[in-house]
Structure formats: structure tokens, C-alpha cells
Amino acid sequence: NAGVTQTPKFQVLKTGQSMTLQCAQDMNHEYMSWYRQDPGMGLRLIHYSVGAGITDQGEVPNGYNVSRSTTEDFPLRLLSAAPSQTSVYFCASSQTPPASGTYNSPLHFGNGTRLTVT
Amino acid sequence: TQLLEQSPQFLSIQEGENLTVYCNSSSVFSSLQWYRQEPGEGPVLLVTVVTGGEVKKLKRLTFQFGDARKDSSLHITAAQPGDTGLYLCAGAPNAGGTSYGKLTFGQGTILTVHP
Numbered sequence: 001n002a003g004v005t006q007t008p009k010f011q012v013l014k015t016g017q018s019m020t021l022q023c024a025q026d027m028n029h030e031y032m033s034w035y036r037q038d039p040g041m042g043l044r045l046i047h048y049s050v051g052a053g054i055t056d057q058g059e060v061p062n063g064y065n066v067s068r069s070t071t072e073d074f075p076l077r078l079l080s081a082a083p084s085q086t087s088v089y090f091c092a093s094s095q096t097p098p099a100s101g102t103y104n105s106p107l108h109f110g111n112g113t114r115l116t117v118t
Numbered sequence: 119t120q121l122l123e124q125s126p127q128f129l130s131i132q133e134g135e136n137l138t139v140y141c142n143s144s145s146v147f148s149s150l151q152w153y154r155q156e157p158g159e160g161p162v163l164l165v166t167v168v169t170g171g172e173v174k175k176l177k178r179l180t181f182q183f184g185d186a187r188k189d190s191s192l193h194i195t196a197a198q199p200g201d202t203g204l205y206l207c208a209g210a211p212n213a214g215g216t217s218y219g220k221l222t223f224g225q226g227t228i229l230t231v232h233p
Contacts, residue, residue: 004160031219040127042206043161043223050219058220090160098210098221106151107208107221109160 002026006091006110013081013117021076021113023091029108031097032074033058034066036087037112043090049074050097081117089113121145122209124224131197132232139192139227141207148212150183150190155204155226164192197231204228 007022025032033048045058049068063085065077074093078085090112095105123142131137141150149168153161165174167183167190174181178201180193190207207224 033219033221035223040225042122042124042225043208045220045222048219056219092160097219106163106166107153107161109162111159 004091004093004108004110006089006113008113009111011113011115013078013115015082015117017081018077018079019081021078021089021091021115023074023076023110024072025074025091025093025108026072027093027095027108028071029093029095030071031095032068032091032093033107034064034074034076035090035092036060036085037090038087046076046089048097078115081115083117085115086117087115089115122207122222122224124207124227126227127225128228128230130230130232133198134196135231137194137197137229139205139207139229140189141191141209141224142189143209144188145209146187146212147209148187149210150187151208151210151221152181152190152192153206153208155206161204161206194229197229199231199233202229202231 004025034046035043037043044060047066049055052071055066090109092107092109094107125140151166152164155161165181170185170187172183178195182191205227209222
């Protein structure tokens, strides 16, 4: 069972470079999201999607773009990397969005991408 | 933005000791989840609590949701080295409004249990 797959696992970028972090889920989940994890700050929501063609901003969206053309895929794009974007990035999906008024299904996380921007 | 304050940030204890981790907010949540994360992996759900005052037990772990649904605690009895990891609480806001789709995480508690 693949679950949520993130690629790459590690990436080093120079300031100003662009890249795309890939995320794919095979559970037919409606909801997908991207978090960044920094020491002492827990997980902070970057962008999320409640279904194909629908995306919205989270807590820390600046410097990141997303799109959701299919149910399975939710890539995160860094257009011009900055050292402040050095972090571990997690993609997560769930059957229903948080606070949807229905059962709050658990988030299923990928194993993360460790990004360093020099 | 709804905030979750988690404490303590670090816990280092000996095997067999008991411990409690707290998750507090001034906001009301429709439900609260606890996750555990091991190095190099993503968080994994331990439990979801949805009713004010609810208590759930998972072997040696006891989870409680506050009566007002603003706070939660995780209590571990007779901790073991295998309990070592990062524990995260996450709150789902009430349905509707500007917080729709946004799960809020606490800062996390790094637990180390020494043999």
C-alpha cells in the first residue's frame, strides 16, 4: 500500500532556483495539503486543496504555488527559492477536509522532503 | 488564526515513569487529534477526540478532551523507550467560516525515554 508518496526525499537548491516537490496519493482522498516543519514550530500549513481544481492558502503561503489538476497529485512549486524556505516539507491527505462538518478523518502523511537552500 | 500551545516542548524521563503532555488554546475546536512522529517519517495518527470531556485509552496512553473543547492532554503510564518520539496535537476548527480546511498543529513535544 503506497499511501502518500513524496519525491524527492532530499534536495539542495541555490538561492533563486526553482523546483517542484511532488506529492501523490492512491487513496482517492478529497483533501490534500502541504506543511512545512521547522524546529520548535510544529507543522505550519502552506496550501491545501479540498478537491481537484480547488486550492486555497494556509498559514504561510508566500513563495509557494500549488495546483490540483487530478485527485491524486498535488505538487508544490517554489518559484525562486530563498534560505528561509530551508525546511522539511510534508504532504498529507485525508478523506474529508478538517472542519467539514462530517467525521474528521485522519491525515495521512508522506515521509517528507528535506530541502536546503544555500 | 487559531493557536494551539503545547507543553512541555521537551521531556526526558526514565523508563517506567509517567508523563503528561498538554495542548491548550483560547479557541474552541470541533475535534482534536494526537499524532506521533518518528525521525525521518511523517506523523501518524494516534487518536481523535470529538466530544467535550471525552477520554480515550490506547494501551498505556490516555487522551482527554476538555469540557469546553479548548484543551487536551496525553498521559502515558509507565513509559517505555519505544514511546520515544515527537508528539503533536492538532485541532480542527468548527465547521464553516474562514478556518474551513485548516488543521492547526501545536509546536510538538519531543519525548525521550531512557532505558
